[in-house]
Amino acid sequence: DYVQYKALARAVRALARRLRDLGPASAAFRARCAAALLEKLHGLGLVNSRQSLAVCESLSAAAFCRRRLPCLLVKLRMAQNLRHAVTFVEQGHVRVGPEVVTDPALLVPRAVEDFITWVDASRLRQKVLDYNQERDDFDLAA
Secondary structure: OHHHHHHHHHHHHHHHHHHHOOOHHHHHHHHHHHHHHHHHHHHHOOOOOOOOOHHHHOOOHHHHHHOEHHHHHHHOOOOOOHHHHHHHHHOOOEEEOOEEOOOOOOEOOOOOHHHEEEOOOOHHHHHHHHHOOOOOHHHHHO
16 A cells, blocks of 8 residues: 555655646646645645645655554544554444445545444444443443
């Protein structure tokens, strides 16, 4: 996967350089394409700002790796470290939206990041609810 991320980052950097080097005659086209590229990269969570193409020229494969599901689990404090996060995902304890995810290589866009939760039947979810004293009496019967 890392090789593919490096190739994608290289392609984005090359596209940003080409857009930067366009002449003044195509300023409207350059602005429209740069805005579309920055919006796409920001939506994926690969860049933090939509201000200029300079952030695209410094894009690396590590930005793609930071958007993988186990890394976001560690960031959201749902797992202590990356190894535990990968185990949780592979065992089917995590869902993204309504879908149970078992592939740790899933890239999570910025819009879906808020929908990362535990699976309802997960023992980990039950332990977290018990710890926080939020478990419902109805759940105890189940």
